[in-house]
Amino acid sequence: MDSAQRIALQTADQTATGRAKQARNDRGLPDDAALRDLAATYLQTQHRLWGDLASTSVLPAIDDESVHKLADDFKRRFLAATTDPFEFGESRVRSFREIGCEYLRYSCDNSNPRSLPQQLQLGLERARHDNVFIPWEYVFADAAVTGTFAARRGYQMAKSLIRCEGSHVSRLYIDEIGRASRDAIEALKLGKLIDACRKRLIGVSDGFDSQATHSKLMLHMFAMLHEWFVDQLQCKVRRGMADAFGQGRNIFAAAFGYRLVPTTDDVGDPIIDSNGKQLMKRIIDDDTAVWVRKAFELLIERLWSPEQIARYFAENNVGGSSAWCRGRIVQLLKRELYVGFEFYGKTFQVHDSETGKKTVKHRPRHEWKRREVPHLRIISDESWQKKEDRLKELSSAFRRGNSNQPNRTTVYPKKLFRPVCAHCGKELRLGRAGKYASYCCDNGAHRKHGCPLTTYKAVNIVESGLLGVIQEKVFTDEFLRSLITRANRFLILEAKKPKADVGPLKKSLQKLTAKRDRLMKLIERDTEGNLEALAALVGQLERQVREKRKQLEAMQKLSGSPPRPMCLENVSALLQDLRGLLQEEVSVAAPILREMTGPIRVRQGTRTSRKGTAWIAEFQVNMVPVLAHLSAKRDCPTTDMWEYLSSRKWTIPEKVEVKIDHIPQYEAYADEAIRLHHKGNSIKTIAAALRTDWRTVVEAIRFGTTGERPKKRVPSTMSRKPLRRLTAAETEEVARLRDEQNWSFKQIAKKLNCTPTTAAIAYDRTHREQLHESVEQGRTPQRGRFSPLGPKVFHKIRAGIQAGWSTPRIAKFAGCGLSTVRRERARLNTNCESSKGRVD
Ligand SMILES: [Zn+2]
Numbered sequence: 001m002d003s004a005q006r007i008a009l010q011t012a013d014q015t016a017t018g019r020a021k022q023a024r025n026d027r028g029l030p031d032d033a034a035l036r037d038l039a040a041t042y043l044q045t046q047h048r049l050w051g052d053l054a055s056t057s058v059l060p061a062i063d064d065e066s067v068h069k070l071a072d073d074f075k076r077r078f079l080a081a082t083t084d085p086f087e088f089g090e091s092r093v094r095s096f097r098e099i100g101c102e103y104l105r106y107s108c109d110n111s112n113p114r115s116l117p118q119q120l121q122l123g124l125e126r127a128r129h130d131n132v133f134i135p136w137e138y139v140f141a142d143a144a145v146t147g148t149f150a151a152r153r154g155y156q157m158a159k160s161l162i163r164c165e166g167s168h169v170s171r172l173y174i175d176e177i178g179r180a181s182r183d184a185i186e187a188l189k190l191g192k193l194i195d196a197c198r199k200r201l202i203g204v205s206d207g208f209d210s211q212a213t214h215s216k217l218m219l220h221m222f223a224m225l226h227e228w229f230v231d232q233l234q235c236k237v238r239r240g241m242a243d244a245f246g247q248g249r250n251i252f253a254a255a256f257g258y259r260l261v262p263t264t265d266d267v268g269d270p271i272i273d274s275n276g277k278q279l280m281k282r283i284i285d286d287d288t289a290v291w292v293r294k295a296f297e298l299l300i301e302r303l304w305s306p307e308q309i310a311r312y313f314a315e316n317n318v319g320g321s322s323a324w325c326r327g328r329i330v331q332l333l334k335r336e337l338y339v340g341f342e343f344y345g346k347t348f349q350v351h352d353s354e355t356g357k358k359t360v361k362h363r364p365r366h367e368w369k370r371r372e373v374p375h376l377r378i379i380s381d382e383s384w385q386k387k388e389d390r391l392k393e394l395s396s397a398f399r400r401g402n403s404n405q406p407n408r409t410t411v412y413p414k415k416l417f418r419p420v421c422a423h424c425g426k427e428l429r430l431g432r433a434g435k436y437a438s439y440c441c442d443n444g445a446h447r448k449h450g451c452p453l454t455t456y457k458a459v460n461i462v463e464s465g466l467l468g469v470i471q472e473k474v475f476t477d478e479f480l481r482s483l484i485t486r487a488n489r490f491l492i493l494e495a496k497k498p499k500a501d502v503g504p505l506k507k508s509l510q511k512l513t514a515k516r517d518r519l520m521k522l523i524e525r526d527t528e529g530n531l532e533a534l535a536a537l538v539g540q541l542e543r544q545v546r547e548k549r550k551q552l553e554a555m556q557k558l559s560g561s562p563p564r565p566m567c568l569e570n571v572s573a574l575l576q577d578l579r580g581l582l583q584e585e586v587s588v589a590a591p592i593l594r595e596m597t598g599p600i601r602v603r604q605g606t607r608t609s610r611k612g613t614a615w616i617a618e619f620q621v622n623m624v625p626v627l628a629h630l631s632a633k634r635d636c637p638t639t640d641m642w643e644y645l646s647s648r649k650w651t652i653p654e655k656v657e658v659k660i661d662h663i664p665q666y667e668a669y670a671d672e673a674i675r676l677h678h679k680g681n682s683i684k685t686i687a688a689a690l691r692t693d694w695r696t697v698v699e700a701i702r703f704g705t706t707g708e709r710p711k712k713r714v715p716s717t718m719s720r721k722p723l724r725r726l727t728a729a730e731t732e733e734v735a736r737l738r739d740e741q742n743w744s745f746k747q748i749a750k751k752l753n754c755t756p757t758t759a760a761i762a763y764d765r766t767h768r769e770q771l772h773e774s775v776e777q778g779r780t781p782q783r784g785r786f787s788p789l790g791p792k793v794f795h796k797i798r799a800g801i802q803a804g805w806s807t808p809r810i811a812k813f814a815g816c817g818l819s820t821v822r823r824e825r826a827r828l829n830t831n832c833e834s835s836k837g838r839v840d
Contacts, residue, residue, distance in 0.1 A: 028142035028153045029078050030116060032071065039070035041117035042124070042136055049128040052095050057087075058135065070136055077137070081153060083161050086135040086168070097131040100171035101138035103158040105179045107146045116141055119204075123173040126204045132171055147182035148230055149356035150189075155180065159190070162197050170199055176206040177222040182230045183353045187223035191216070245344040245369055250281055255337055256319055257292040257378055259285040282376060289378050291318045295332055296379055300386040303587040305394075305412055306330050333391065339384045340377035344369040413590030416463050419617060422601035424451040431456050444604075453604045455613045457660060465660035466600065466617060467582070473656060474596075474621055475579060480571055483623060486652050487645060494648075502555050509548045516541040571638060577630050596626045597656075605659060614661035621654040665696050670704035673697050679778035688764045689775045724754045726762045734759050735766040738783065745783075789816055797824050 030038065043062045046053075053059045060066040077083060086099060102123040104116045120139065127134050138161065142154040150156070161167055172194065174180045180201075181187040194201045194210050201210040208218055244251045254260045260280040263271045270278045291313070298304040298312070306329040313324035336342055346368050350359045379387075397411040409418050409427070420427050421441040431440035437459040444453035473479060519538050523531060582589050597619040605614035628642035669690055676686045687694045699710040726734065730752055737743040737751070745756040745763070752759065763783050764771050774781040793814045800810035801824070810821045 025079060028145040029075065030141060030143040032075075034116065034143065035071040035074055036067050038117055038120060038139075038141070039067045039074070039136070041120055042070065042139065043067065045121050045124045049124060050095070050133065053133075058133075073136070074139070074141075078153060078157075081157060083157055083164075084137045086137045096133035098133075098170040099138070099168045100127050100130075100132040100134045100173055101140065101158060101161055101169050102127070102134050102173040103155060103180060104139070104141040104175070105145065105147060105152070105154065106143060116143065119175045119179070122175060122204045126202065127171070127173055130171070130202075134173065138169060146356075147178060147180070147226075149183065149351055149353050150181065150186045151354065151356040159193060162193060162199055171202055172199060173202050173204060176203050177208060177219065178226040178229075181223070182226045184223040184227040186353060187219065187226070191219045242344065242369060245371065248371065250279070251344075252282075252342075254282050254285070255335060256332060257285060257289045257338065258282045258376065259288075284376060284378060288319050292332065292338060292378050295329060296383050296387055299333065300383060300390050301588075302585060303390075303412070303591070306333070330391075333387055337373065337376055338379040339381060340374040341370060341372050344371075410591075410594070413586055413594075415459055416586055416590050416593060417466055417597075417600055418590075418594075419462065419600040419602040421451060421453050422603040422618065423453050424449055426451075428602065430459070439602075453602065453615075455604060455615070457612075457615050458662070461662050462615070462617075462660055465658055466597075469656060469658040470593075470597075474623070474654075475575060477572065477575070479654075480575055483652065484571060487624075487641070487650070490645070490650055491641065502552060505548065505552050505555065509545065509552065512541060512545050512548060516545060571627070573634070574627055574630050574636065574638075577634065578626070581630075592626055592629075595629075596621060596623060598622060602660075605661075608661055612662065614659050616657060617660050618655070618657045620651075621656055622651045624651055665692060666699035666703050666710060669696065669700040673700040674704040676775055677701055679776070681775050681778055682780070685771075685775055685781060688761065688781070689771055724758060726752065726754060726758065731762045731765055734762045738763055789820070793820075794824065797821055798828070801825055801828060 040062075043060070043066060046059055047062055050059060054061075060069070073084075102120065104119045104123070106116060106119075124134055140154040140158040140161075142152045145152050158172060161169055162172055177187055180190055191201065191210065199210075201208065203209070203222075206222060208222065209215060210219075212218070241251050250260070259282070261283055263279045263281045265271055273279050295309055295313070298309050299306070304312075306326045310324040310326050310329045313329070314322045318324065345363055347360045347362050350361055351357070352359075394411050397408055407427075409415075415430075415437075418427055419439065421444065424441065424443045426441055426443055428439040429442055430437055431445060432438045438456040439459060439462055440456045441451055441453040443449050443451035445456070447454065516538060519534060519541070523534050523538070578592075581592055600617050600619040602615050602617050605616045607613045624642060624645045628639065628646045630636075631639040631642055669692065672690060673686055676689060677683075681689070683694050683697050687697045690697065702708055702710070733752070734748055737748050738745070743751075745759045748759045749756040760783060764781070767781075767783070771781050793816050796814035797810055797816070797820070800813055800821075805813070807818055807821045807825070811818045814821070
């Protein structure tokens with residue numbers, strides 16, 4: 001065969017289980033030491049058997065170099081799944097009659113009757129006996145791979161070589177049929193292949209020869225026996241595992257949150273099992289158990305999705321793994337072991353005998369075996385139940401076609417509110433996401449079904465509008481006081497109501513039970529009468545009794561005396577909690593807001609400005625369930641009352657309507673600007689106090705006094721250097737230079753490469769309180785002091801003034817002009833007065 005004509009053997013397993021193979025391309029490859037062992041065995045045996053070939057290139061000399069070379073060749077061929085054609089070499093010695101190949105396999109260390117070198121040696125010896133030469137290129141092996149499926153690299157390579165025409169191979173040697181396959185059908189297929197290719201299959205240990213008279217019969221027998229053997233083995237293993245589970249022994253690897261530790265007896269000696277290994281037991285691993293609790297908390301308290309939790313776990317490298325995914329988190333959340341029991345046999349695996357692919361299938365529940373392991377509990381029953389409810393809610397939200405169930409936006413809120421269109425009832429969707437997210441009605445935006453809500457509204461405008469009205473109207477002591485007054489009134493009325501009389505109901509129940517009991521006795525005594533009719537009657541009575549009992553329970557619950565009225569102090573703390581809740585993540589705050597406001601219905605208002613149309617939002621505030629929830633969390637004494645009110649669906653219809661619109665700055669600032677203006681502040685000072693620019697202040701004052709809206713600003717055509725915004729560190733530097741070094745803003749501006757105005761604005765930012773104080777008094781804000789004379793001179797002047805010296809004396813002492821001293825004296829006086837005024 002020409003060496004250019006390489007036998008490129010694409011093995012079946014590569015195509016069939018592409019992904020699995022990509023992950024582990026070396027599956028079945030013996031490790032390096034085993035390969036060298038195998039190569040050495042090959043060389044020694046062949047040299048012994050084929051002495052005349054020893055000097056040719058067909059059989060290299062026995063030394064370390066050749067052993068390494070053969071081992072490397074094997075590895076390369078195995079990984080590439082190709083077989084190099086066997087070269088006869090220049091000598092062209094044909095001392096052998098035919099060329100053969102050999103296949104070796106063992107499945108695992110525990111069931112290893114014959115190692116790979118042993119199998120090889122036996123095969124080579126038998127081949128020599130047949131005068132067949134097996135070159136190293138045609139030795140195939142799979143290590144630690146089960147024979148129950150066909151997708152083994154070495155096996156497929158051997159089959160491909162058999163199939164390949166012109167390979168000169170005439171025989172395949174195996175130790176026994178079971179080495180080639182433990183699957184009966186695959187063994188028969190191999191027999192067919194050998195026949196079809198007119199080759200010969202030789203079993204060295206079991207004496208199989210495909211050219212023998214009864215070979216077909218033998219093959220069927222062997223194949224059947226091997227499969228039966230595997231079945232027996234699997235059955236035994238399964239029974240052993242189930243027994244061990246029943247006896248409380250540890251048969252699982254430690255799940256996440258646990259670890260295995262060796263057991264010792266009272267004296268401290270290790271406890272040994274029947275296999276001579278030290279027994280292991282599972283204990284809670286504190287390091288990872290924390291994360292189990294965290295996963296539950298994130299799901300039920302913070303309403304995170306499993307995907308989110310997986311990302312968080314991966315980022316934190318939880319348990320040393322960064323490969324957390326949704327599936328793993330869901331598996332973790334469903335593990336019953338965390339609440340102190342476990343199952344055995346929930347699933348079973350189905351193997352594809354062709355590809356070796358395993359599929360996990362679920363067993364029916366009645367086949368599961370259960371055992372209690374209370375010492376392994378990590379999660380409380382309450383959290384477990386909450387988790388179950390949440391997972392149920394999530395799965396129903398993502399199921400198709402039921403509009404009454406909670407949907408995706410309610411189970412995973414991304415926005416604080418999700419208003420509905422008042423015109424068509426459709427929930428608003430995000431017409432635009434990201435930084436400029438905005439709501440719109442799907443129908444209105446596409447002019448469908450005549451919905452008039454055609455405009456979009458930015459999410460931040462809607463949120464600030466709604467939050468504003470909630471803060472202003474609902475989260476106030478006043479609102480709460482009126483709520484409590486009305487609630488107390490309701491409670492007093494409830495207390496005065498005549499209690500429902502449960503007497504007659506009780507009596508009729510007693511009668512029914514007595515009748516039923518009499519019948520039961522009759523049945524017991526009389527064994528010959530019409531029992532069937534009597535039994536039916538008893539069943540009917542039993543149903544009636546159950547119904548009456550339910551009625552009675554409901555009545556007793558309702559007639560319970562209402563809790564005592566409460567006062568404002570009990571509830572103020574709850575208001576504080578409520579405010580705190582709004583600062584929480586959206587996923588936590590949104591459900592509470594939804595419960596409080598109910599559906600927020602939005603309709604289109606009138607066109608208000610060039611910029612757009614206002615929306616009118618309308619909702620009904622119901623604080624009772626939210627307060628019940630919060631007070632229960634706090635263990636507050638008012639919990640009973642809120643729950644009582646909540647169970648009676650008591651609410652006060654507090655309808656809130658709010659106009660949601662973009663408010664331009666000049667409109668928002670109008671009142672405040674006019675107020676400060678009346679105090680005699682300059683436009684520039686007001687702008688600094690309101691943190692805006694002077695133009696807006698002018699527009700605000702004009703709008704406030706005349707109602708005139710500003711015209712659209714025309715951008716200046718003059719190219720202007722953009723204003724530089726100072727960083728936080730630079731802002732601090734401005735304040736330091738001004739206050740400590742008494743620099744002028746001009747000097748500071750030069751140093752920081754900005755304008756003096758920018759420097760002054762930066763100074764104001766660090767002295768906001770001082771600025772507001774002077775603005776309230778209508779004074780020009782004091783922005784530190786600058787003098788070319790320097791701080792020392794002023795220090796001397798102040799010392800002189802305090803000592804009560806005359807102005808000329810101070811001027812002479814400090815080395816400055818008389819007017820400087822007078823100005824400083826005047827400044828000190830006004831400061832004293834203003835500080836006095838403040839004290840009063
Ligand atoms: Zn609509």
